[in-house]
Amino acid sequence: MSPMRAFPSFFDRIIVDAPCSGEGMFKKEQAALDMWSVDNIRLCHLRQLEILDSAAKMLRYGGTLVYSTCTFAPEEDEETIAAFLASHPEYALQDLPGMLGDDFARFGFTAGRPDWCSIDVPEKIREKLSFAVRLFPHRLRGEGHFVARLTRGKMTPSLPVKQVPAGNALEKGRGKKAGKGKHAAAGPLETSWSAFQNFSDENLQGAAPVGTPVLFGSELYLLPADIQLSGLKVLRPGLDLGTLQKDRFVPAHALALSLRQEEAVRAMDLSADSEEASRYLHGEAIPCDPSLKGWVLVTFSGYSAGWGRAAGGMLKNHYPKGLRRPESIHADFSEIILTSGGSEADNQALIAGLEAQKRAGKPRLVTSAIEHHAVLHTADYLRDRGFPVTILAVDSAGRIHPEDLENVLTEHPDTGLVSLMWANNEVGTIEPIEDLSRIAKAHGCLFHTDAVQAYGKLSIHADEVPFDLLSASAHKIGGPKGTGFLYIRRGVEIGSLIHGGTQERGRRAGTENVPAAAGFAAAVRAAEANRDTWNERERALQQYFAEALICAFPEGMRWNGEVPGDRRLANNISVSFPGLSTDAILMNLDLAGIAASGGSACTTGLPEPSHVILAMTGDAERARGTVRFTLGPENTKEEIDRTVSVLKETVLRLRALS
Numbered sequence: 001m002s003p004m005r006a007f008p009s010f011f012d013r014i015i016v017d018a019p020c021s022g023e024g025m026f027k028k029e030q031a032a033l034d035m036w037s038v039d040n041i042r043l044c045h046l047r048q049l050e051i052l053d054s055a056a057k058m059l060r061y062g063g064t065l066v067y068s069t070c071t072f073a074p075e076e077d078e079e080t081i082a083a084f085l086a087s088h089p090e091y092a093l094q095d096l097p098g099m100l101g102d103d104f105a106r107f108g109f110t111a112g113r114p115d116w117c118s119i120d121v122p123e124k125i126r127e128k129l130s131f132a133v134r135l136f137p138h139r140l141r142g143e144g145h146f147v148a149r150l151t152r153g154k155m156t157p158s159l160p161v162k163q164v165p166a167g168n169a170l171e172k173g174r175g176k177k178a179g180k181g182k183h184a185a186a187g188p189l190e191t192s193w194s195a196f197q198n199f200s201d202e203n204l205q206g207a208a209p210v211g212t213p214v215l216f217g218s219e220l221y222l223l224p225a226d227i228q229l230s231g232l233k234v235l236r237p238g239l240d241l242g243t244l245q246k247d248r249f250v251p252a253h254a255l256a257l258s259l260r261q262e263e264a265v266r267a268m269d270l271s272a273d274s275e276e277a278s279r280y281l282h283g284e285a286i287p288c289d290p291s292l293k294g295w296v297l298v299t300f301s302g303y304s305a306g307w308g309r310a311a312g313g314m315l316k317n318h319y320p321k322g323l324r325r326p327e328s329i330h331a332d333f334s335e336i337i338l339t340s341g342g343s344e345a346d347n348q349a350l351i352a353g354l355e356a357q358k359r360a361g362k363p364r365l366v367t368s369a370i371e372h373h374a375v376l377h378t379a380d381y382l383r384d385r386g387f388p389v390t391i392l393a394v395d396s397a398g399r400i401h402p403e404d405l406e407n408v409l410t411e412h413p414d415t416g417l418v419s420l421m422w423a424n425n426e427v428g429t430i431e432p433i434e435d436l437s438r439i440a441k442a443h444g445c446l447f448h449t450d451a452v453q454a455y456g457k458l459s460i461h462a463d464e465v466p467f468d469l470l471s472a473s474a475h476k477i478g479g480p481k482g483t484g485f486l487y488i489r490r491g492v493e494i495g496s497l498i499h500g501g502t503q504e505r506g507r508r509a510g511t512e513n514v515p516a517a518a519g520f521a522a523a524v525r526a527a528e529a530n531r532d533t534w535n536e537r538e539r540a541l542q543q544y545f546a547e548a549l550i551c552a553f554p555e556g557m558r559w560n561g562e563v564p565g566d567r568r569l570a571n572n573i574s575v576s577f578p579g580l581s582t583d584a585i586l587m588n589l590d591l592a593g594i595a596a597s598g599g600s601a602c603t604t605g606l607p608e609p610s611h612v613i614l615a616m617t618g619d620a621e622r623a624r625g626t627v628r629f630t631l632g633p634e635n636t637k638e639e640i641d642r643t644v645s646v647l648k649e650t651v652l653r654l655r656a657l658s
Contacts, residue, residue, distance in 0.1 A: 004057045006232055014055045015066045018048045018080075024070035024137070024145055033444075041073045048080045056088050056152070065091070065150045072136075074116035077146040078129045081112075082121045085128075085150075094149040095131040108139035112148070189215040195249040196220055196241050203251075203265050203295045209258075211238065218243045219252070253320050256297055256307050264297035268308065268315065272300040280305065280319060283333070284521065288315040328455070328524050329470065329487060331462040337486045337504045338512050342452040343374040345471035345486035348497035348508070349448040350378045350419055353469060354387055356494045357416025357446060364415040366408055366445075368392040368400050369615035370429075371421055375450055376611070379419075388414070397562045398429035398616050405436055409443040417446045422454035426612040426628055427561030428572025430458065434465045441466050446492065452476055452484070456527035457535065457569060468492045474516070479523030483516035534633040538570040541631050541640065545573050548644045553577075553651070558622055560613060573629040576613065580625040580654050588650040589627075594643050597628045 021041045025032035052067065059065050069076055085091055097104045097111050112132030132148040193213045200209075211222040214229070214237045223229065223238040240252035261267045268288055270277040276286045277300055288296065292310035298319075299305055308315035321333055339345045354365055367379055369391050383389045390408055394400055400420055409415050418440040423430045433449055440447040448469035451460060456477035460470070469492070473484035488494060488507065500509030527534075542564045549557065553575075560574035577585065582598035589596050598610065609623035617623070629643070 002054075003232060004054055006228070007058045009058070009060045011058050011063060012060060013064045013066075014059050016048075016051055016055050016068070018044075018051060018067060018069050018076070020044050020048070020069040020071040020076050021073055022070055023072045041071075041075050044071070044073075045075045045080055045083075048076060049083055052080070052084045053088075056084075056091065059152050061090075061152050063152050064094075065152065067148045067150065069146045071146065072134075074113065074118070077134070077148075078112055078114065078117040078132065079119050081132060081148045081150075082117050082119060082125050082129060085125045086121045090153045091150045092153065093128045093131045094151055096133045096147065096149055097131065099149075100133075104133075108135075110134040110136055110139065112146075189213065189220075192218075192220040192244045192249075195244045195247075199242070199249040199251060199295075204259070205263050205265060209239065209241075213241075214238060220244070250318075251295060251307055253306055253318075253323075257304050259297060259304055261297065261299045261302055261304065266292055266294060266310070267297045267299055268292070268310075269299045269302060270305075272303075277305075279525075280308070280317060281323075282521065282525075283317050283319055283321065285317055286315050287313060289313075328528055329460045329462050329472075330464075331487055332490065334505065335462075335487055335490055337488060337508050338517055339484045339486055339508060340482055340513075341475075341484040342372070342450065342471050342473035344497065345473075345484050346372070346374040346419075346448075346450055347378050348486055348494070349469040349471060350375065350382065350417065352494040352497055353417045353446050353448060354382060358387070360416065362414050362416030362445070364388045364390060364412050365417050365419065366390045366392065366405070366412070366415050367419045368394060368421070370394050370398055370400075370424055370426075370612045371419070372425055372450055372452070373611075375419055375421070388412075390415070392420075394615055396616050397567075398424050398427045398560075398612065399562070399567075400431050400436065402432055402435040402439055405439050409439065409445065413443070415443065415445050417448060419448040419450065422449045422451040422460075423458065423569050424561070424612060425453045426610060426626075427574045427616070428453075428569035429561045430454070430567050430569065433467070437465055437467050453569060456524065456531065457571065462487065462489065469494075474520040474523055477523045477527040480516045480519040483513055483520050485520075530633070535570045537633045538631050538635075539564065541635055541637070542570055542573060544637055545629070545631070545640045545644075548640060549573075549575060549647075552644050552648045556651075556655075560616070560626065571631040573631070575627055576622045577625040577627070577651055578619070578621045579658060580651065582610075582624060582626055584654055585625070585627050585647070585650055588654075589643075589646060592646045594646060597630075598626055 021036055021044050022032040023036065048069075055065055067081065071077065081093065085093065097109070100107075100109065110133070112129045112134060114126045114129040117126055117129055132146065135145040135147070192215055196213075209222055211224050212227070214221045214223055216237055220241045220243060221236065221238040222241055227238070229237050239258055240254040242249055242251040242255060244250075261269065270280065279286050280298060286308075288308070288310050290313040292315070294310060296308045296310045296315060297304060298308050298315070305319070307318040309318060310316075323333070337348075339348070350365065354363065357363065365379055365382055365387060367375055367389070379389045390412060392400055392404055392408060405418070409418075418436070420431060420433070420436050422433050437447040437449070446468045447466065448471070449467050450471045452471055452473045453476060454460065455472040468489045470487040471484065472487070475481040494507075496507050496509060498509045501511075503509055503512060546559075546564055556577060558576040558578065560576055561572070562568040586596055586598055609620050610626045613623035613626050614620060627647075
């Protein structure tokens with residue numbers, strides 16, 4: 001049974017997200033670029049016309065059909081619509097630019113191009129092609145799309161609709177609350193339907209939803225009345241009501257969205273811009289009225305958002321995990337893999353990412369000389385196992401130049417993965433990650449960024465910067481040590497570093513550290529809520545600290561990295577005292593109760609010179625005398641004054657002894 005026979009002139013609205021040659025996906029999917037050809041454009045055009053013809057037969061008279069693509073090809077955009085209109089005279093193209101009004105120009109939309117239509121169609125059809133909309137990536141955020149809105153003219157009388165016989169449906173239960181009690185002795189469908197009716201009695205106001213119940217797997221759906229699906233392949237056969245779990249009915253998210261606030265026995269309305277609403281969307285439990293008990297419909301300013309289950313003054317969150325959105329990097333929850341910290345995340349990104357790329361004939365890693373040892377030592381590990389590694393140099397401020405990456409990738413087309421940090425942990429230099437990532441993607445490489453230092457301090461937007469993999473750690477933003485995450489963009493296929501169970505969607509085996517993850521979430525909320533305020537305060541303290549150091553050490557001190565400003569993290573100060581020992585300086589500061597650090601960790605009991613300062617300057621003596629200070633919003637100018645005083649006294653005494 002075809003959908004056209006089952007649903008002739010039936011639907012009010014149809015959206016056709018058409019398969020296309022996909023130029024708009026080139027930046028996201030290498031496969032889209034690999035598959036592109038002129039012949040494929042022609043094939044897509046013919047396929048689109050077939051799909052539109054099928055959709056046209058299922059749309060009722062007076063209904064709306066929306067056609068969209070992610071291609072720039074006129075053959076698949078204006079010409080497909082023109083050919084469709086020529087063969088379907090009852091359809092008309094609606095004036096989207098006119099409907100959008102002032103928003104059309106404000107959002108950067110562009111009208112369709114009649115002059116790009118080269119097929120022979122009546123002029124009245126051609127001129128209406130300007131009613132469509134093009135979305136170009138240089139004018140707005142996105143990859144580029146085409147949209148056309150069509151309506152089917154009215155016809156009287158309407159065509160008769162033939163229905164097919166019922167399939168796996170419970171005919172006798174339509175809209176009735178029958179068969180109550182402890183799920184009657186019946187099949188799985190009857191049992192689930194009875195459980196839903198009991199749930200409806202306890203949690204919904206008024207009559208139960210009307211329709212035909214259908215069981216797909218363990219999930220109970222409700223078809224609209226008089227609709228049958230026998231012989232059709234569908235993803236979801238109607239409204240998802242929920243599932244029976246351990247003799248208890250668990251309502252589906254779709255059911256919540258179908259309800260109005262007054263249709264629920266218990267509802268909890270939140271302001272859409274409140275902290276509680278944000279916490280709910282992040283999957284957290286939130287406080288509620290202690291009198292509430294059982295299933296609660298959560299609404300935002302009156303609009304249904306999802307379910308919660310109340311007990312003891314707390315609302316347990318039932319917002320779907322796949323919809324929870326970590327706003328800190330504007331990614332989907334499903335793209336986040338919990339790890340034990342930044343080092344594990346870096347290791348998985350490099351090892352698993354490069355193993356996947358090696359299978360595609362691109363085994364080379366490109367990274368920089370100033371990366372954290374979690375990246376550089378992993379690069380050594382990969383090099384020892386036959387993976388070629390190229391190290392990019394940096395300038396005297398620790399900055400990676402995009403043209404250097406462009407040259408290296410041009411020279412080494414076998415590069416599969418580029419790993420460059422967002423901001424340096426020793427000198428605070430912020431790298432031009434957006435430019436670097438776009439260059440890597442243009443060469444067909446995966447792009448990983450170690451954002452451990454940047455996360456929580458800088459604005460990171462996965463929709464704006466095309467990184468594929470990103471590492472972050474909780475302790476850098478005040479969360480617990482030993483937890484972090486790896487972001488893996490949807491569509492990027494890399495394996496697990498730790499093998500065993502199927503935790504984290506099969507990408508990281510091992511039981512999750514739930515208390516640490518909760519602490520991480522709390523730290524993220526605090527960092528996001530206070531980022532601008534904390535950055536402003538830390539920037540002022542950084543400037544004050546820098547000026548105080550320059551006054552205290554008019555000579556004999558070297559500033560490391562960028563000057564305070566937009567190209568340096570606000571919480572970082574790094575200076576060197578050539579000829580002195582980092583270890584001796586830190587010991588004296590520690591005795592005075594001042595926390596500071598040097599360059600690299602000690603490996604043999606002796607301080608190694610900072611590999612970052614060496615990469616920036618080539619001066620080993622300067623690298624051995626480097627001291628780094630990290631500021632926080634709780635620090636004060638008085639603490640800075642004392643630090644500078646103790647540091648000056650220490651440096652003068654050590655120089656007198658040397």
